[in-house]
Amino acid sequence: QVQLVESGGDLVQAGRSLRLSCVASGSIFSSSITYWYRQAPGKQRELVAYITSDGTTNYVDSVKGRFTISRDNAKNTVYLQMNTLKPEDTARYYCTIPRLLAVNYWGQGTQVTVSS
Numbered sequence: 001q002v003q004l005v006e007s008g009g010d011l012v013q014a015g016r017s018l019r020l021s022c023v024a025s026g027s028i029f030s031s032s033i034t035y036w037y038r039q040a041p042g043k044q045r046e047l048v049a050y051i052t053s054d055g056t057t058n059y060v061d062s063v064k065g066r067f068t069i070s071r072d073n074a075k076n077t078v079y080l081q082m083n084t085l086k087p088e089d090t091a092r093y094y095c096t097i098p099r100l101l102a103v104n105y106w107g108q109g110t111q112v113t114v115s116s
Contacts, residue, residue: 002028004095009110014087020080020110022095029053030073033098036080038091038112048093049080062088085114 008020022034033052039045049059049069057069068081078095094109 002026002097002099004097004100004107006093006095006107006110009093009112011113011115012085013115014085016085016114017081017083018085018112020082020093020095020112022078022080024076024078027073027076028097029071029076029078034069034071034078035096035101036069036078037094037096038089039094039109040091043091045094046091051078082112085112087114087116090114 003025005023006020008018010018012018031053033050035050036048037045038048047060048063049057049067051057051069051071059067066082066084070079080093082089090113092109092111094106096106
């Protein structure tokens with residue numbers, strides 16, 4: 001199976017920014033929709049954003065205007081730029097694709113913690 005590795009999470013104060021990265025083991029993002037999910041303790045995993053193979057993007061309402069998903073096919077990387085972070089954004093963030101969702105496979109993710 002393809003391997004995805006998330007990075008970029010950190011502990012930051014509210015109002016700051018972070019950029020998360022998701023690096024794939026091969027050239028897959030150009031032909032696959034890619035999702036960013038997040039999950040906080042005690043809460044259900046939530047779809048935050050996605051980007052399709054043709055570049056269409058969408059976001060959950062709570063992050064619209066603050067988060068931007070993008071892709072660099074040459075680097076086999078998908079990004080999540082997170083601006084104006086809020087404590088409610090605190091969660092572990094995961095990237096995934098349909099072939100991994102199909103087998104309920106989740107990597108280690110990357111932790112984002114936003115303090116007040």
